[in-house]
Structure formats: C-alpha cells, structure tokens
Amino acid sequence: MKCKNCGQRFTRNDSYCGECGEMLHQAEYRKKCQKKWIVFGIVFLFFSLALFSGIVIFSYLHSPKYIATTYFNALIDHDVEKIYSYMEDRESLFVSESLLKEKDQLQKNIEDVKIGRIYEEGDKTYVMFSYMLNGKNKISYVELKKRKIFNLLDTYKVVSGKVASNIEFVVPKNNVVTIDGKEISSYLQKDTTSEYDTYYIKDMIKGTYSITVTYANGLKVEKDVAIEDGQTYRVIDVELTEDEKRNIEDNSIASLNVLSKAALSRKDYDTISSNFKEDIESFYKQIKRSIQSKGIADLKYSDCEVRGAYIDNDGNVRVSLLVDYAYKDHLNEEKMKESSKMISLTYKYEGGTFILTN
Numbered sequence: 001m002k003c004k005n006c007g008q009r010f011t012r013n014d015s016y017c018g019e020c021g022e023m024l025h026q027a028e029y030r031k032k033c034q035k036k037w038i039v040f041g042i043v044f045l046f047f048s049l050a051l052f053s054g055i056v057i058f059s060y061l062h063s064p065k066y067i068a069t070t071y072f073n074a075l076i077d078h079d080v081e082k083i084y085s086y087m088e089d090r091e092s093l094f095v096s097e098s099l100l101k102e103k104d105q106l107q108k109n110i111e112d113v114k115i116g117r118i119y120e121e122g123d124k125t126y127v128m129f130s131y132m133l134n135g136k137n138k139i140s141y142v143e144l145k146k147r148k149i150f151n152l153l154d155t156y157k158v159v160s161g162k163v164a165s166n167i168e169f170v171v172p173k174n175n176v177v178t179i180d181g182k183e184i185s186s187y188l189q190k191d192t193t194s195e196y197d198t199y200y201i202k203d204m205i206k207g208t209y210s211i212t213v214t215y216a217n218g219l220k221v222e223k224d225v226a227i228e229d230g231q232t233y234r235v236i237d238v239e240l241t242e243d244e245k246r247n248i249e250d251n252s253i254a255s256l257n258v259l260s261k262a263a264l265s266r267k268d269y270d271t272i273s274s275n276f277k278e279d280i281e282s283f284y285k286q287i288k289r290s291i292q293s294k295g296i297a298d299l300k301y302s303d304c305e306v307r308g309a310y311i312d313n314d315g316n317v318r319v320s321l322l323v324d325y326a327y328k329d330h331l332n333e334e335k336m337k338e339s340s341k342m343i344s345l346t347y348k349y350e351g352g353t354f355i356l357t358n
Contacts, residue, residue: 006020058153063156064125064144065127067157067158068144068158071086071142071158072113075110080101083104084100093182094182094204095204096205102207103206104162104206109133110131116128116130124159144156144159164205164229164231165229166200166229167204167227168232169211170233171196171199172236172312173196174197174216175197175215175315176214177212177213178211179210179211181210184199184201187201206226206228207226208225208226208227209227210223211223211235213235215311215349217349218351221235222239223235238311238317248321249305252304252345253302253303258272258275259287262284263288269284280357280358297328297330299328301324302325304322305321307320315348316347316349318344318347319346324338325341
C-alpha cells in the first residue's frame with residue numbers, strides 16, 4: 001500500500017507515513033475490506049443456496065417417483081410424445097414414436113390414481129400405482145432402470161409397458177418375410193441345421209402386427225400376431241379364405257370319388273390319370289389297398305370341411321379335412337352305412353389354384 005501524499009509504501013500496522021508523516025486512513029481501508037467480504041459472503045451464500053436448490057430440484061425431477069408419476073399421467077392423458085420421451089432410448093425399425101402412436105392401445109376411464117410403494121430388485125426400480133378403471137380397482141407397476149448422466153448424476157428410464165423384447169418368428173425356409181410390409185431379412189439368424197428360418201428381433205413396440213410369408217410359387221401366408229415379451233411365433237399355419245376353402249373342399253370330394261370308384265372297379269391308374277394334373281399314382285394305390293383290405297363293396301364321399309392347413313418347406317399346403325362318406329361292405333351289402341373321418345391331403349399352389357399332389 002502507498003501513502004496518498006508522497007507515494008511511500010506502508011503496512012497495515014502503520015498509523016503515519018514514515019516519509020512525510022501523513023496520517024494513514026487505516027479505518028477507512030478496513031471498512032472497505034469489510035464491505036467487500038460482506039458482499040462476497042452474500043454472493044457465496046446465494047450461490048450455495050442456488051446450487052443446493054438446483055441439486056434438490058434435479059434430484060426430484062430425476063427421481064423414480066417423479067418419472068414414474070409423470071409417465072403414468074401421460075398414459076392417462078394419451079400423450080404419446082411424452083410417453084415415448086420417457087422410454088429407454090432404443091429407436092429401431094420397430095421402435096419409434098410414430099409406431100407407438102399407431103400400435104398403442106391406451107387405457108381410458110382411469111380415475112383416483114394413487115402412488116404406492118417404491119422398491120428395487122437388482123438393477124430395476126418398481127413404482128406401484130393403484131387406480132380405478134371402469135369402476136374396478138386396479139394395480140400397475142412402472143418399471144425403471146437407473147442410468148448415469150455424464151457418468152455422474154443418476155436418472156431413470158422407463159423400461160416396462162410399451163416395448164416387447166426378444167421376439168422370434170419361425171417360418172419355412174428360403175421365403176420372403178415382411179412385418180407390416182417391412183422386409184426383415186437383416187434379422188434372419190444363420191442356422192443351416194434347422195428345417196425352418198428363424199428371425200430374431202430385439203425390441204418391438206407392443207401391438208398387433210401383420211406377418212406375411214411369400215413363397216416362390218406366389219402363395220402368400222398372412223397372420224396377425226399380438227406381440228409380447230419373449231414370445232416365439234410360428235407362421236406356418238395357413239388361414240385360407242372362404243373361397244379357397246370351398247375350392248379345396250370341392251376338389252377333394254371330386255378327387256376322392258374318382259379315386260374310390262376306380263379302386264372299386266380295380267382299374268389301373270393310367271385309366272384315370274387324365275383327371276389329375278399331378279402324378280398321384282402312389283396315393284391311388286393306397287386307396288385301392290385300403291378298400292380291398294376292409295372289404296368295401298361301395299363307397300361314396302358326400303361332403304368335407306377344412307379343419308386346418310399348414311405350409312411345408314416346398315410351399316405345398318397340407319390340409320386336414322373332416323370327410324363325410326357312406327359305404328357298404330361285403331358282409332352287409334343291403335344298406336349304406338354313414339361315417340366320417342379325418343384325412344390329410346397335400347395341395348400345390350400354382351397360378352392361383354390348388355392342385356392335388358398326394
């Protein structure tokens with residue numbers, strides 16, 4: 001510090017300047033210092049309070065209770081954008097906000113929501129909610145997973161409710177598979193030992209999807225499935241249209257009657273082969289042997305009903321039919337007996353029609 005009169009340096013303990021004798025204003029200096037410290041203290045206090053308040057607010061806004069409650073309220077309000085913002089980050093072909101909006105079946109008429117207990121299991125945190133849905137008491141849990149922000153601060157992401165994980169689709173080999181029109185060859189698992197192809201998808205928004213398998217012969221098999229966690233869906237069964245069922249049923253009855261009539265007359269297959277587009281001689285021989293071994297004297301197929309169908313790896317449709325028929329045996333040829341049985345026939349799909357291949 002310097003004297004204001006002569007510029008000579010002095011210390012805080014000096015009352016007079018050693019050079020010119022000027023009285024030094026230490027009290028004024030001390031007062032100024034005190035004011036500076038008071039101002040610094042006030043600023044520091046406000047900064048500390050603001051920092052503490054910020055930490056408290058941040059902790060609350062990122063707490064399991066707040067996140068689960070806000071998420072649950074978004075469900076009640078049908079706020080898809082907010083629902084998606086709280087979900088774990090895993091955007092993919094089958095996880096997106098637009099897909100959530102399309103697939104999600106949001107609950108309605110939820111009232112009297114109350115938050116219950118909060119507990120941890122492993123790396124998951126669960127928040128319980130009780131509420132009234134359409135006049136009935138219900139309980140739901142929101143599942144959360146802890147995450148780090150900048151490897152320092154804790155926050156939580158919702159990992160339950162809207163996304164299903166670890167889904168498999170099993171289909172006959174070497175065909176084109178789409179889900180809601182989206183081609184999924186990139187999800188195919190390489191396995192040369194299996195007779196089927198398996199497609200594995202890590203995450204999908206829960207909901208109903210249309211799975212289509214297109215075979216080399218042009219046949220398309222479509223199936224609607226409701227996606228849930230850890231499920232395996234076999235897209236092998238065929239859901240035939242009513243017209244396709246009638247076509248197969250009419251074809252089956254006509255073919256069976258031609259074959260049984262020829263077998264009763266002990267004709268060679270060559271005499272009836274023109275009735276069929278495919279060579280079914282081995283099937284005809286089976287019918288002949290069956291008629292002869294059972295002593296059948298007359299046989300007439302009257303009606304049948306498709307009870308099920310599935311696709312083999314060649315793209316052929318194997319159909320289960322409940323067949324009604326009447327017959328006479330050599331022991332009692334006076335009266336026709338009526339009966340029914342389940343049989344299996346195989347049809348090839350070609351040019352939009354079904355051709356018997358048994």
